[in-house]
Amino acid sequence: MATVPLSSAAGRWIMISAIMASAMAFIDGTALNVVLPSIQKSMHASGTDLFWILNAYLLMLAALMLIGGSLGDRLGRKRVFIAGILIFIAGSAACGIAGDVTLLILFRMLQGIGGALMIPGSLSLISSSIHEKERGKAIGTWSAFTTVVTIGGPVLGGALADAGYWRYIFFINVPIGIVAVLILWRKVKESVDDTQDKTLDFAGAFSIAAGLAAVTFGFLRIPDTGFNNWQVLLSLGLGVLLLIIFVIIERRSPHPMMPLSLFKNMTFSGANLLTFFLYAGLSAGMLFLSLNLVQVQGYDQLQSGLTFLPFTILMVLVARFAGTLADRYGPRLLLTIGPAIAGAGLLILSFIKQTPGPGAYFTTFFPGIVVFGLGMSFTVAPLTATVMGAVSDHYSGTASGINNALSRIAGVFANAIFGAMAVLFFSGFLQRELPALSLKEQDRKEVVQQAAELGNARPPAVLNEADSKKVRQLYHDSFIDAYGKIMRISGVLGFLGALMAVLFVRNSAVTTTKQD
Incomplete structure (x- = not known):
């Protein structure tokens, strides 16, 4: 060329x-x-x-x-x-x-x-x-x-x-x-390789797209459900299987x-x-x-x-x-x-x-x-x-x-x-440090529920100003x-x-x- x-x-x-x-x-x-x-x-x-x-x-x-x-x-x-x-x-x-x-x-x-x-x-x-x-x-x-x-x-x-x-x-x-x-x-x-076969590998494209989507979905569900939830295990298992299938398709395909x-x-x-x-x-x-x-x-x-x-x-x-x-x-x-x-x-x-x-x-x-x-x-x-x-x-x-x-x-x-x-x-850090605060059990649960928000976590509205300040600092830490x-x-x-x-x-x- x-x-x-x-x-x-x-x-x-x-x-x-x-x-x-x-x-x-x-x-x-x-x-x-x-x-x-x-x-x-x-x-x-x-x-x-x-x-x-x-x-x-x-x-x-x-x-x-x-x-x-x-x-x-x-x-x-x-x-x-x-x-x-x-x-x-x-x-x-x-x-x-x-x-x-x-x-x-x-x-x-x-x-x-x-x-x-x-x-x-x-x-x-x-x-x-x-x-x-x-x-x-x-x-x-x-x-x-x-x-x-x-x-x-x-x-x-x-x-x-x-x-x-x-x-x-x-x-x-x-x-x-x-x-x-x-x-x-x-x-x-235009730049094109005339020696290339024009057939496209749609099976390979589908398997890798679906496999990556399933694996990603599985990992993103872990914070909400825990690792042992059926949605997580099914998504991760299906994703890994589809990625293995992708490799098999690419090995056998005449147009990978x-x-x-x-x-x-x-x-x-x-x-x-x-x-x-x-x-x-x-x-x-x-x-x-x-x-x-x-x-x-x-x-x-x-x-x-x-x-x-x-x-x-x-x-x-x-x-x-x-x-x-x-x-x-x-x-x-x-x-x-x-x-x-x-x-x-x-x-x-x-x-x-x-x-x-x-x-x-x-x-x-x-x-x-x-x-x-x-x-x-x-x-x-x-x-x-x-x-x-x-x-x-x-x-x-x-x-x-x-x-x-x-x-x-x-x-x-x-x-x-x-x-x-x-x-x-x-x-994990939140739960280790939270017992040092004198909060009601229900309030503690609401504080922990904010963990999925990471740096955008906000103290529950029911807390008084002093406790809100402590919780806000704990979120930062x-x-x-x-x-x-x-x-x-x-x-x-x-x-x-x-x-x-x-x-x-x-x-x-x-x-x-x-x-x-």
Whole structure:
């Protein structure tokens, strides 16, 4: 397949369209974490509702991104990319006008369908269209400029949420998407692999979508019903069975959406395992950090968004440089030290207790965010280049789809599992400390029932002012305890990602070994 130099006019238009479309997804993700408290208050959403608002989108991404990558390889990467953008901006506009939590969750699913077609398309266009020797640099450029475009996401999200306009976060995607579609339509040539069979793997798509939905539902029910409830056990059992069936389908299918032969390349497998562990830690860490800042530490949502600027600036400054280093020396060392540094940053953040507020930011949260951001900056571009470079060009969309799907599956599992764990940690601490308060038994039960709300828990209205103050402080202490445990587990996941690079990633597999 013909490729073009990164510096050519064709190369620049490919990069601009890929960056703009990807930026929509990143703006949506980074801004949404910041505005979740406003959504919870405005729509009277429960803690479980919040996790579903996040997971409805991630679930559709994880379930359909594999087939999205395959569609691009088979039907044309530009064509599928444009279709994904159009669906995504339609879903975004619908989210902006959603009248209740249920509709918002449904429209987030529509966004996820569009993202599943759009996100693999951006990287597969780059991988299949840019000269191989410049691929790492191109992906590093994509990482850096996408971050530049999305640098205002948390800040703008916080400002709009504080002003009561959180819905406008979703409308931001519409003009960006329209411009990206116009550029693709007018300036970018179609990229399609004519050697690919055009048959689609619908059985595989259904089994993984249903399996992930069942597993996620099971974990989200644990805080309300306990692990031994029949709904939880049935959902988890059915989900695991469907995921096993998915693997069997992919092994036997003549047209698999996830060719298992790709995983014979240990570097490809290791890079995807690294992705799973690291992005699970990233998803849980960023979510609970955002909730902690706003609901417990006293930051407003604009201030919460500004706390992530060091992370973003480091991504801008380091990502392209890291991609160039990976091209020159190979990705293995960077993929070892990057996740380890990111894990260390999450561990640093885990030991922060109650702080005086935003005025103490630079002596509390700032060091951990800088270390975490540095680790991610050294990881993102080399990791993506490794995944794309470990397979042959005609599998570029599929490889991108697999890697992006795993990062979203990691996010789904992290939000569902860590959300359930956070409620258990929260209620466990609450029940240990509650006997020290002289409350009636019925009042204690009502206090514990608020555990599912986490940082948004409110004392029962029947309590007097003195007891309400004590309970409010106990809720804060319970959340900080749960937050610390979640962040430490997230840090360990970063170290597991580094271990995957040590065990499996080989520079030679990226530069010379190609899957057919």
